[in-house]
Amino acid sequence: MDFSNTLRIAFRALARNKLRSALTMLGIIIGIGAVIATVSIGQGAEYLIQQGIESLGTNAVFIAAGSNRAGARTGFWGVRTLTVDDMEAILREVPLIRSAAPVVFTRAQVVYQNQNWRPRIEGTTPEYFQIRRWGVQAGGIFSEDEVRSAANVCVLGVTVARLLFGNQDPIGQTIRIGEIPFRVVGVLEAKGQSAMGEDQDDRLIAPYTTVQRKIAGITWIHYINASAISKEAAQAAVPQIEALLRERHRIRSPEDDDFFVSTQSDVAEMATQTERVMNLLLGSIASVSLIVGGIGIMNIMLVSVTERTREIGVRMAVGATEADVRRQFLVEAVTMSMAGGIIGIGSGLVGSWAIAKLLGWPTLISATAILIATVVAASIGILFGLYPAWKAAQLDPIEALRYE
Amino acid sequence: MSREAKSEPGARTEPNDRSELIRLENVHKVYHLGEVQVHALRGVSLRIARGEFVAVMGASGSGKSTLMNILGCLDRPTRGAYFLEGTDVSQLSKVELARIRNQKIGFVFQQFNLLPRTSALENVELPTIYAGLSPAERHSRALAALERVGLADRAHHFPSQLSGGQQQRVAIARALVNSPSILLADEPTGNLDSRTSVEIMDILQFLNEEEGLTVVLVTHEHDIAQYAKRVLEFRDGRIRKDYQVSDRWVAREVLPTLPTLDELDAVELGTQDLHAEGPVNPSEVW
Ligand SMILES: Nc1ncnc2c1ncn2[C@@H]1O[C@H](COP(=O)(O)OP(=O)(O)O)[C@@H](O)[C@H]1O
Ligand SMILES: [Mg+2]
Numbered sequence: 001m002d003f004s005n006t007l008r009i010a011f012r013a014l015a016r017n018k019l020r021s022a023l024t025m026l027g028i029i030i031g032i033g034a035v036i037a038t039v040s041i042g043q044g045a046e047y048l049i050q051q052g053i054e055s056l057g058t059n060a061v062f063i064a065a066g067s068n069r070a071g072a073r074t075g076f077w078g079v080r081t082l083t084v085d086d087m088e089a090i091l092r093e094v095p096l097i098r099s100a101a102p103v104v105f106t107r108a109q110v111v112y113q114n115q116n117w118r119p120r121i122e123g124t125t126p127e128y129f130q131i132r133r134w135g136v137q138a139g140g141i142f143s144e145d146e147v148r149s150a151a152n153v154c155v156l157g158v159t160v161a162r163l164l165f166g167n168q169d170p171i172g173q174t175i176r177i178g179e180i181p182f183r184v185v186g187v188l189e190a191k192g193q194s195a196m197g198e199d200q201d202d203r204l205i206a207p208y209t210t211v212q213r214k215i216a217g218i219t220w221i222h223y224i225n226a227s228a229i230s231k232e233a234a235q236a237a238v239p240q241i242e243a244l245l246r247e248r249h250r251i252r253s254p255e256d257d258d259f260f261v262s263t264q265s266d267v268a269e270m271a272t273q274t275e276r277v278m279n280l281l282l283g284s285i286a287s288v289s290l291i292v293g294g295i296g297i298m299n300i301m302l303v304s305v306t307e308r309t310r311e312i313g314v315r316m317a318v319g320a321t322e323a324d325v326r327r328q329f330l331v332e333a334v335t336m337s338m339a340g341g342i343i344g345i346g347s348g349l350v351g352s353w354a355i356a357k358l359l360g361w362p363t364l365i366s367a368t369a370i371l372i373a374t375v376v377a378a379s380i381g382i383l384f385g386l387y388p389a390w391k392a393a394q395l396d397p398i399e400a401l402r403y404e
Numbered sequence: 405m406s407r408e409a410k411s412e413p414g415a416r417t418e419p420n421d422r423s424e425l426i427r428l429e430n431v432h433k434v435y436h437l438g439e440v441q442v443h444a445l446r447g448v449s450l451r452i453a454r455g456e457f458v459a460v461m462g463a464s465g466s467g468k469s470t471l472m473n474i475l476g477c478l479d480r481p482t483r484g485a486y487f488l489e490g491t492d493v494s495q496l497s498k499v500e501l502a503r504i505r506n507q508k509i510g511f512v513f514q515q516f517n518l519l520p521r522t523s524a525l526e527n528v529e530l531p532t533i534y535a536g537l538s539p540a541e542r543h544s545r546a547l548a549a550l551e552r553v554g555l556a557d558r559a560h561h562f563p564s565q566l567s568g569g570q571q572q573r574v575a576i577a578r579a580l581v582n583s584p585s586i587l588l589a590d591e592p593t594g595n596l597d598s599r600t601s602v603e604i605m606d607i608l609q610f611l612n613e614e615e616g617l618t619v620v621l622v623t624h625e626h627d628i629a630q631y632a633k634r635v636l637e638f639r640d641g642r643i644r645k646d647y648q649v650s651d652r653w654v655a656r657e658v659l660p661t662l663p664t665l666d667e668l669d670a671v672e673l674g675t676q677d678l679h680a681e682g683p684v685n686p687s688e689v690w
Binding site for chain 1: 498519522531
């Protein structure tokens with residue numbers, strides 16, 4: 001019997017019990033949908049991480065204030081020992097570090113006329129923009145002189161600019177942070193959401209001196225955003241920086257460190273790890289679904305074989321061989337799993353598109369994922385259709401014809 | 405593909421009288437039901453020539469269906485030999501038997517056994533699918549077969565839209581579609597009223613007389629056996645009587661004397677009364 005006939009018979013048999021076929025396919029649909037979503041979302045996340053690395057530079061090194069001493073619950077950012085002097089010492093004594101920018105941050109109410117907003121406020125130096133490769137779309141950034149003189153100038157992220165100024169041009173306008181007036185000198189390029197889902201454009205950047213003295217009222221800094229001369233240098237610089245800071249802070253053992261040093265690759269690794277856990281989770285949902293779906297197909301095929309015992313008898317009586325019968329039921333099982341697979345691919349794509357849209361991630365449709373999903377769906381049909389098909393073929397034609 | 409041309413290892417192929425279609429030699433069939441052995445056939449020897457019309461009679465359980473299943477290559481004898489067109493088919497593999505069922509044998513059942521929710525035409529096409537014919541060839545053969553049983557106009561009806569007699573005619577068309585050497589019918593009129601039974605016998609007589617088709621049919625009704633040329637009487641798995649029918653009935657002549665279904669409705673009489681009035685002797689129905 002030729003294949004197109006077998007396929008036609010299979011479609012007929014499935015169309016005859018539409019609801020039953022649909023319910024049977026559900027497991028496969030969910031499983032394949034999860035596979036597609038996993039791969040697409042995974043690729044989206046990877047793209048973001050990649051982008052994050054690019055935007056921060058593979059050479060980036062973070063030196064953050066913080067303690068992991070259990071006794072002194074100062075909190076991650078509560079440590080007051082990291083200073084701009086530390087940064088200057090690092091630049092002076094660790095030649096692997098090319099440049100560095102101190103960062104202090106806080107939140108405060110920002111007012112322009114009758115509009116107000118509470119963005120993240122960061123204080124830093126012009127190096128910050130260079131290390132992060134973050135340019136302005138309008139105006140410019142503040143200067144070294146303005147840092148030295150603790151001038152009241154600021155650069156706005158696009159979110160802040162939009163919320164305070166709408167369609168107006170913010171450059172040269174004066175806003176107030178608390179009671180202090182600040183002149184807007186620039187608006188940053190849009191960055192969108194980070195891999196962690198926060199809006200990177202919801203920030204206001206001013207000289208660190210100004211933020212320290214006039215807004216936060218502190219003398220220390222929260223972290224140092226440094227850049228090494230190469231990716232390898234970034235890794236090699238870590239122990240040197242640690243040694244230097246321990247000496248400066250008079251720390252004897254690493255457990256007492258009041259700072260953390262990490263590289264961009266460490267951060268990327270962490271993000272990748274998180275992504276891997278996500279994938280594992282979605283992957284196990286997918287496999288459980290696929291197995292359940294396969295068992296569902298097997299179950300329905302066994303029911304179908306029993307229901308159609310007479311049909312099988314008739315087919316054998318008019319000349320169907322065991323192989324013909326086996327093939328018929330196998331094709332039916334595969335047709336069902338493939339139909340489920342195709343619907344699953346469709347819903348997986350729609351689902352991942354929706355998630356990406358929601359999180360502002362790029363939608364990445366992977367041909368590999370679709371191919372894998374198709375192969376998996378077909379294999380499930382074959383795997384779980386084999387036994388029912390074998391059972392059908394083993395029927396004795398005489399018994400089958402007599403079956404009530 | 406002709407069986408004579410291809411000789412199987414271990415299969416005896418004897419050049420013989422071209423007119424001989426079937427030869428059984430001391431065929432036994434034993435069923436094992438757990439500890440119990442059921443001897444369904446106890447040494448059946450039999451020759452059937454081309455063009456014969458044989459009625460197999462006997463009480464229930466006498467082995468008629470067992471014989472038909474062996475003749476139809478659905479089952480193999482426990483002991484003895486079965487030559488179909490000179491080939492010992494008791495030695496063939498399952499695949500080869502399926503091929504023979506497809507090419508040489510047409511089966512008609514008491515319960516019609518049409519596939520539900522499948523048109524008459526597609527039901528008739530079924531054996532041609534396994535014969536590997538092209539769709540066009542399948543279609544034209546199936547239509548021709550339906551024409552032979554007078555149902556070409558019902559080609560696209562489903563079995564549920566057909567009367568019992570029409571369903572059985574579709575089943576006969578299906579049995580004919582691959583031009584078999586022999587038509588085997590196991591109680592083909594068992595589920596039909598008496599007029600429809602005669603209509604079926606008319607078709608079988610036509611196929612036998614006009615087209616030379618060999619027919620073997622099982623019945624427990626003497627009236628039906630009267631339409632055959634030869635009767636085999638079975639008892640306890642053996643042939644007890646084997647005789648030619650003397651004053652054979654011709655369905656075409658009997659039919660006009662029988663009331664049609666419309667007439668039955670018109671006179672609003674019970675079927676039993678009509679049986680009593682018709683040419684059927686009620687004592688022979690059982
Ligand atoms: N598959 C089977 N297993 C066991 N016994 C069977 C089987 N088929 C038939 N028989 C027995 O064989 C005998 C002949 O059966 P069968 O050929 O069907 O008789 P008939 O068709 O003349 O009524 C009966 O006693 C029946 O019970
Ligand atoms: Mg019987």
